[in-house]
Amino acid sequence: MSLKKIQIAPTLRISLGLVLVTMSILFTAYLLGLAPDKSHAVLDARKKLAETLAVQYSTLAQKGETDSIRKSMGALVERNDDVLSAALRSMNDSVIAEAGNHERHWVDPPGEQSTPTHALVPIFNGARRWGTVELSFEPVDSGRFLGSFKGSFFWLIVYMTVLGFLGYFFFMRRTLRELDPATVIPPRVKAALDALVEGVVLLDEKEQIVLVNDAFAEHVDETPSSILGRKASDFRWLIPESKKPAQSSHPWVDAMQSREKRTGVQLALDTPSNGMRLFRINGAPILDGRGRCRGALATFDDVTELERKNEQLRETLDMLEQSQEEIQKQNKQLEVLATHDPLTNCLNRRSFMEKLEEEWNKSIRLGQPLACIMVDIDHFKSINDHYGHAAGDQVIKQMAETLCSGFRNDDVICRYGGEEFCVVLPYVTANQAAALAERIRRRIATQDSWGVRLIDDHRVTASLGVTGTEFGAEEPSQMLEQADKALYASKAAGRDRVTRWDNVQSKQAALG
The missing domain is CATH 3.30.70.270 (Reverse transcriptase/Diguanylate cyclase domain)
Structure with missing residues (x-):
């Protein structure tokens, strides 16, 4: 028994392809050293902070302003979340001042060499080493909320895969929907459609416009490209008699729902430049080989001038009827006068x-x-x-x-x-x-x-x-x-x- 071939929508295939291309670009950038390294940046920042403190505290030590050093350390711990504790230690290993719970956070680095979490800042009084400032930092990838995510290239890949796929998917679905089908229609067929006086609209199963001719674009006072992708019912269709919105009287929708054609439905459209126009609309469903509705074809015949002339004719007939009634009345009066x-x-x-x-x-x-x-x-x-x-x-x-x-x-x-x-x-x-x-x-x-x-x-x-x-x-x-x-x-x-x-x-x- 052969397995049925899985059909993947074009939009999904294109989205997956774009995600793979994006991941390849990111990996290449990482291998070339173009991707930012958070750990390196953090260590560099901490090194610069330690060097700055060394210069500042050495100057204060020469002036004998130990209290200023103590206050500066307190402010440093309080304002910098990455600094857990700080201490000023003399050369005889006694703590002169500290900020934060230094005893709990501090661990002597091996060989008195600074590490990413523990830094030693020597303080000099002239040419003589006066003491040491000890700084205890948060780990680069701390266990706090989202801490392990920040700066991680792995999580960047995961983020780009998920969000990139969703973004590409919706973008491509919109883009493919608005692609002009006229580009795949033979020029002679497109020319024949544009030569029609009636507006012609091709709709998909979601009632979205995928093809229009020039006549319909002129009827609605818009360009063909601005119409593609929109729903035909989104236009300002009105019921001619009451001028109320035609919310459920669209013949193309009825044709798709009933799978039968609808003819001679009249709707009015309020256009920006052409004013109120009256259309006689026909709608026919488009069915595939299995009888499923794949869309509809709608034609729009502008009968505004015809209806205006008909209205003038009706008014003329009414006037003639009134005149005839008046003549009959006068004839009766003349008959009475004569008889x-x-x-x-x-x-x-x-x-x-x-x-x-x-x-x-x-x-x-x-x-x-x-x-x-x-x-x-x-x-x-x-x-x-x-x-x-x-x-x-x-x-x-x-x-x-x-x-x-x-x-x-x-x-x-x-x-x-x-x-x-x-x-x-x-x-x-x-x-x-x-x-x-x-x-x-x-x-x-x-x-x-x-x-x-x-x-x-x-x-x-x-x-x-x-x-x-x-x-x-x-x-x-x-x-x-x-x-x-x-x-x-x-x-x-x-x-x-x-x-x-x-x-x-x-x-x-x-x-x-």
């Missing part, structure tokens, strides 16, 4: 004749009755003569309101001419129409308010003539003629009354 009497708002004679023809045909087709009432204001000329034409118009207007309130909405009321009105009543017999006419007559006769003050016993009354299809009229004009003759029969009989056409026929037959 209605301006004083009474009743149908004028022309439109009334059209409506009468329509109701007449419907009555014949359905076999339903149709009635007609003709109304005329009594002594209207007298009202005009006594109170003026304005008062007469007011009486006519009030008469129209009385008729409209007294009949049904489906009844057709017309100002037939002057002070004369005509009413057509669908689905009403002559008997029913006569009863309605009588009720209207009484209402007119008893009405007090006519919009004008009447004096000299003037009272507004009306004469009415009634007919119906059951009286043998063969066409609408003949029915109007019957109603008109019945009206004049009411006038001839003394006014303020209702006369039916069949009664007029009976009288004519009796006289005949």
Whole structure:
């Protein structure tokens, strides 16, 4: 059974290689003597300190200032952590002064030769040796915290291996991520991508941009090199309708998660120089041979100008609709003016004749009755003569309101001419129409308010003539003629009354 070959990531291999190179450089420097030696530096510093003290204390000894030497040693031990103790010893081996626990720390060096931890400083008074200053130092690699690490070339190697590996690893991962894949893409392919009007972005599995074309860089107002390595969702994507951040509406993320393409998603982007731009975005996942998602390809179509023109078109259509509504409203007003009497708002004679023809045909087709009432204001000329034409118009207007309130909405009321009105009543017999006419007559006769003050016993009354299809009229004009003759029969009989056409026929037959 063959063992599966271990795959090591390129970033890890490069990091290990860089660490080995660094270690080789350090070892070479150490062998050439270029690396600093802490022990040598410490011993050199202690030697210089001892020589300085020898000169200083010899000068003080010549002056006989033993107390100054004692104070200097105390300050030396107190301020220098490397100096454990110090003592001034005379030539007869007696301790004149000491600082620190000298008896515990001091060990006589062999042959009176200074060692890295014990130094002898001879003090001269002139040419004669006066005494000796003894200094006890900390070991170069003491057992204190990190003491054994300081200055150790071995631990330097360990430190560089661990920290260098981590530093190289993260640095190379970032560097490799930002390497321009365009360098390995054939120039003709890159030129084809840059020739596209749509922005094209190639993303890895972490949503980081590894390839962009020039169009996308222009869309977001940045250079292609500054975009590489960034997450596509880090741009200021907004929801077009609300202008709120699009935190979970990125089509390329949805495509990678669902492994299905996403098309026609609109997002807005607030760019520094180009302002608010609107994009129609498509996203498609990139799968390897095993079906695992390795990234996504996203296209960005700038539809800002298209949407602006669409918005202008919508505004124009709204204006046209408003204009059309206004025109329809005006047409209705014109229709009312053309079909209605301006004083009474009743149908004028022309439109009334059209409506009468329509109701007449419907009555014949359905076999339903149709009635007609003709109304005329009594002594209207007298009202005009006594109170003026304005008062007469007011009486006519009030008469129209009385008729409209007294009949049904489906009844057709017309100002037939002057002070004369005509009413057509669908689905009403002559008997029913006569009863309605009588009720209207009484209402007119008893009405007090006519919009004008009447004096000299003037009272507004009306004469009415009634007919119906059951009286043998063969066409609408003949029915109007019957109603008109019945009206004049009411006038001839003394006014303020209702006369039916069949009664007029009976009288004519009796006289005949």
